Amino acid sequence: MNFDLPDDVQRLVAVAREFREERLAPLEPEFLLNGNVPWPLRPQLQQEARDRGLWAIDVPEEHGGLGQGQLAVCAVHEELNKHPMMFEVGGAPEPVLYHCAPHQWDRYFAAVVRGERRSAYAFTEPGAGSDLGAITTTAVRDGDEWVISGEKWFSSHASFSSFLIVMAITDPDNPPYQQMSMFIVPTDSPGVEIIRDVGLGYEQAGHGTHAYMRYNDVRVPAENMLGPRGGAFVVAQTRLGGGRVHHAMRTLGSAQRALDIAIDL
Numbered sequence: 001m002n003f004d005l006p007d008d009v010q011r012l013v014a015v016a017r018e019f020r021e022e023r024l025a026p027l028e029p030e031f032l033l034n035g036n037v038p039w040p041l042r043p044q045l046q047q048e049a050r051d052r053g054l055w056a057i058d059v060p061e062e063h064g065g066l067g068q069g070q071l072a073v074c075a076v077h078e079e080l081n082k083h084p085m086m087f088e089v090g091g092a093p094e095p096v097l098y099h100c101a102p103h104q105w106d107r108y109f110a111a112v113v114r115g116e117r118r119s120a121y122a123f124t125e126p127g128a129g130s131d132l133g134a135i136t137t138t139a140v141r142d143g144d145e146w147v148i149s150g151e152k153w154f155s156s157h158a159s160f161s162s163f164l165i166v167m168a169i170t171d172p173d174n175p176p177y178q179q180m181s182m183f184i185v186p187t188d189s190p191g192v193e194i195i196r197d198v199g200l201g202y203e204q205a206g207h208g209t210h211a212y213m214r215y216n217d218v219r220v221p222a223e224n225m226l227g228p229r230g231g232a233f234v235v236a237q238t239r240l241g242g243g244r245v246h247h248a249m250r251t252l253g254s255a256q257r258a259l260d261i262a263i264d265l
Contacts, residue, residue, distance in 0.1 A: 009072045015052050016079040023048060024083045031083075046115050056113050058242075063105075064113050070242070074249040081253035082260075099182075099227035099235050108163055108184055120161040120187075122152040122213060123236055132167065132236060133176050137215065139168035139183060146170075146183060146225070148191075148218040158211035159197055161187050165239075166215065167232045180232035184224040191218035 005013065023045060049055050058073040059065020066072070100109055111117040128134035137150025148168050158164060163186045170181040185192065193216060199208025227235040 013075050013079050016076045020080050028083050077246050077249040078253040081250040082257040117162040118160050120155050120158040120164050122155045122164050122166040124154045126153045137168045139170050144222050145219045148215045150215050152213045155211040155213050171230050177233040178230040181229050182226040182232040182235045189218050191216040
């Protein structure tokens with residue numbers, strides 16, 4: 001399919017191309033050694049992306065973003081990832097925009113959109129894989145709190161995050177996809193245990209950023225439920241839907257780079 005990008009999106013892509021060539025390309029040798037952008041460098045790169053107007057592209061303007069939508073963020077992700085840096089320019093705001101309460105926005109998510117904090121998603125479990133209907137982590141109501149118990153696997157970037165978004169079973173008697181609720185859990189909460197970080201296939205041993213986690217009777221206020229009770233599956237899908245598109249565009253960028261290298265050879 002051939003189509004022309006709108007002028008404002010073309011301008012963003014041009015800025016992204018300049019940023020990639022000036023800042024990301026020189027880092028590629030270190031990336032190939034370590035399998036990722038060095039974490040201490042990420043805040044600096046993210047600030048530079050903000051300074052160039054590349055941050056939170058698909059977040060509405062009233063929430064501090066550019067309000068450009070999915071087309072722009074996809075085009076920018078494709079351009080940036082022609083160097084395989086897995087570099088993020090702010091995004092995946094769907095759970096925030098559709099499901100968070102005003103007090104949750106003020107306390108947690110506004111800082112994420114500004115790039116001042118990170119969050120991590122805790123869905124996948126060792127015994128369930130990616131089948132969200134097979135999770136076993138539970139959250140039990142105790143007065144004004146929920147008590148979360150269970151294990152999570154591949155909680156990406158949890159070690160660097162201020163808070164976690166955790167899926168747990170709250171209503172086991174409901175239909176399968178209405179049994180779970182989502183919770184905001186500060187990473188420093190008593191009982192949150194990061195057992196170890198693991199890597200993906202392209203990451204060397206010791207450089208993984210995907211946490212194996214245990215929740216040992218972790219208590220969170222009832223107001224930390226994200227979205228409606230029993231609505232975690234819907235919250236998860238609004239998050240994962242956008243994320244799948246973004247990852248696909250990053251892969252397209254990497255594939256285009258490989259093609260360009262092959263042609264040059």
